[in-house]
Amino acid sequence: QQQVKQSPQSLIVQKGGISIINCAYENTAFDYFPWYQQFPGKGPALLIAIRPDVSEKKEGRFTISFNKSAKQFSLHIMDSQPGDSATYFCAASNNQGGKLIFGQGTELSVKP
């Protein structure tokens, strides 16, 4: 119940294309769903996050789509750039327990 399942494991996108990464969760108590970007040898950095009271949130080229009934959420990266090449993690937590549970990660490679 604490798991967050993420797919795909790896993704190759052409420059200018759209990168889409999906996550699914089981625990309905989760109420915070962030996405992190991690470069090799660095800690994860928050990209964008959403609460379950909205279905979509957009910040620049990054959009989270959230489907509460399906218990799924996804990250869309528009106009993908080579600099976006990194590992992306979805995560989930609830405000009560506080633990942030991570998905398995997606290694994104944007080809020039």
Next chain:
Amino acid sequence: GAVVSQHPSWVICKSGTSVKIECRSLDFQATTMFWYRQFPKQSLMLMATSNEGSKATYEQGVEKDKFLINHASLTLSTLTVTSAHPEDSSFYICSARGTGGFYGYTFGSGTRLTVV
């Protein structure tokens, strides 16, 4: 914005020795600190959660006597890997949450531990 400083960024130690990793919240009070471990090409695995002034809560399978966590102040938490062995070599990352309401999670830059 919220900043968490983690030191050292990398450390090499001999098998059998202990290593201490520090995590400091620079511009906010961190009531809760989380410690993660990450192996190459894998996700972050939560090791333990600590609240300021309290004993840490360890995840199942994590040896609390091996990974000592101290959270004595609202701005500092430490992870000590005791009697380190090569299998403890990993990337250790801390994360902090602030006081009052929901502030999200701020991550440190990580510590690469190599035990030789």
